[in-house]
Amino acid sequence: MNRLVLTNIFRFIALVLIQVLIMNKVNFYGFLNPYIYILFILLLPFETPGWLLLLLSFATGLTVDIFSGTLGLHAASSVFAGFMRPLIISFVGEKPEYDITTQPKLQQMGLKWFMAYALLMIFAHHLFLNLLDVFSFDEFWQTLLRVIVSTLFTFLFIMLFEYIFAPRKEKR
Amino acid sequence: MRNILVFIIRYHFLLLFVLLEIFAITLLVNSTYYQSSAILKAGSRVTGRFYTSISNATDYLKLRTTNEQLAQENAMLRQMKGVSFLKNDTSSFWVNDTLYKQQYQYIVSKVVLNTVGKRNNYIMLDKGSRSGIKKDMAVITSNGIVGTVVNVSENFSWVMSLLNKHTRISGRIIKNNQMGTVVWNGVDHMYGTLTDIPAHVKIAKGDTIVSSGYSYIFPAGILMGTISDFRVEQGDHFYIIPFKFSVDFNALQYVYVVKNLMKDEQETLEKSTEGIQNE
Numbered sequence: 001m002n003r004l005v006l007t008n009i010f011r012f013i014a015l016v017l018i019q020v021l022i023m024n025k026v027n028f029y030g031f032l033n034p035y036i037y038i039l040f041i042l043l044l045p046f047e048t049p050g051w052l053l054l055l056l057s058f059a060t061g062l063t064v065d066i067f068s069g070t071l072g073l074h075a076a077s078s079v080f081a082g083f084m085r086p087l088i089i090s091f092v093g094e095k096p097e098y099d100i101t102t103q104p105k106l107q108q109m110g111l112k113w114f115m116a117y118a119l120l121m122i123f124a125h126h127l128f129l130n131l132l133d134v135f136s137f138d139e140f141w142q143t144l145l146r147v148i149v150s151t152l153f154t155f156l157f158i159m160l161f162e163y164i165f166a167p168r169k170e171k172r
Numbered sequence: 173m174r175n176i177l178v179f180i181i182r183y184h185f186l187l188l189f190v191l192l193e194i195f196a197i198t199l200l201v202n203s204t205y206y207q208s209s210a211i212l213k214a215g216s217r218v219t220g221r222f223y224t225s226i227s228n229a230t231d232y233l234k235l236r237t238t239n240e241q242l243a244q245e246n247a248m249l250r251q252m253k254g255v256s257f258l259k260n261d262t263s264s265f266w267v268n269d270t271l272y273k274q275q276y277q278y279i280v281s282k283v284v285l286n287t288v289g290k291r292n293n294y295i296m297l298d299k300g301s302r303s304g305i306k307k308d309m310a311v312i313t314s315n316g317i318v319g320t321v322v323n324v325s326e327n328f329s330w331v332m333s334l335l336n337k338h339t340r341i342s343g344r345i346i347k348n349n350q351m352g353t354v355v356w357n358g359v360d361h362m363y364g365t366l367t368d369i370p371a372h373v374k375i376a377k378g379d380t381i382v383s384s385g386y387s388y389i390f391p392a393g394i395l396m397g398t399i400s401d402f403r404v405e406q407g408d409h410f411y412i413i414p415f416k417f418s419v420d421f422n423a424l425q426y427v428y429v430v431k432n433l434m435k436d437e438q439e440t441l442e443k444s445t446e447g448i449q450n451e
Contacts, residue, residue, distance in 0.1 A: 050184070050185035050188070051184060051185065054188045054189055054192055055188075058192045058196070062196075067222075070200075071200060072196045072197060072198070072200030073196075073200050075192075075195075075196035075199065076193055076196035076197050076200060079192045079193055079196060080193065082189075132197070132200070
């Protein structure tokens with residue numbers, strides 16, 4: 001249990017650093033804005049209580065906000081993603097047997113499950129974030145294109161992340 | 173009361189979500205509010221130090237642009253230096269006269285092509301007639317003389333570097349004001365040769381050679397190099413003085429093209445004088 005907390009703290013720090021140092025500088029024609037810190041919310045254990053999930057999401061978003069100078073934007077989107085998480089998990093379905101330490105990871109849940117779960121989560125987060133940022137439905141299609149492109153990019157990074165960091169630990 | 177508690181416990185997930193959402197969006201919408209600025213301020217105490225150390229590292233990536241800017245600024249400052257101005261005669265008084273009149277202008281330019289290994293070496297610069305560069309302008313760096321512009325196109329110019337058979341530049345030894353001619357023998361790109369210094373003059377290793385200023389092209393007193401050796405061939409009355417170039421021709425990056433604003437006037441005067449004498 002302790003190790004799980006430590007892993008998550010480490011993951012939090014690493015993801016926020018990558019986000020503010022590298023991903024925030026990625027800006028391809030103003031369309032590509034990957035937000036990979038969402039992976040932290042994705043990988044919290046299944047048994048995380050709801051209130052903790054929301055509070056952790058909020059903290060993640062606020063941290064990124066403070067570093068990016070967009071107070072509230074990422075916090076709101078992260079809380080939304082945290083709120084959607086249980087719904088998406090039950091929607092993706094096939095809840096396997098898990099103990100308290102099981103995390104929604106690629107190695108434990110299988111490729112198909114994880115891809116569906118990750119895509120839905122990222123899309124929910126990016127859609128909320130971009131709509132909140134634009135704050136109007138005037139250029140909805142343009143916003144949607146931005147959301148889709150960024151979602152795919154974030155998804156790519158997250159899959160890479162999973163493949164790079166996970167396997168060794170699980171096989172031990 | 174009990175019912176409210178039960179309600180809260182039952183729907184705590186949704187309620188907390190709504191609460192946090194409201195808080196976050198309030199922060200976002202009212203980002204001018206004191207609270208949010210206080211949060212950002214407290215945060216910036218940490219993030220400021222963080223970003224400073226990051227930018228200390230990433231500044232290296234921007235060195236190219238920074239260098240370019242500094243070179244521009246140097247050209248501007250050089251333009252204002254006293255050497256760039258021709259001193260007017262102060263014994264007569266003119267109402268709309270100024271003490272100094274600008275004679276040299278400097279155009280910063282980048283070397284895009286350069287050789288040092290051939291007998292006749294040329295340099296290409298990334299600016300041409302569009303930037304005001306013309307044939308027969310001097311090319312220098314902060315270390316010394318590089319060469320002379322021999323040809324210009326719209327956006328590029330072709331410079332004959334000192335490392336060339338046809339180079340003949342009037343040089344002067346600072347210590348004793350002796351004038352000679354700088355040539356290059358084609359062997360080593362680090363060394364040039366000063367000739368035409370009479371054998372009776374006393375010179376020493378390490379003496380500095382600068383441009384004489386006796387030309388329409390180069391301003392006076394621009395560094396060329398330091399004497400590394402000297403000898404007199406048998407039966408000759410002049411020294412052969414190898415000297416080390418102050419400019420490293422193999423590492424040229426940014427140069428200044430020198431524009432002599434009074435060149436036309438000087439040349440016209442010379443021609444008309446010749447005309448008078450030929451009569």
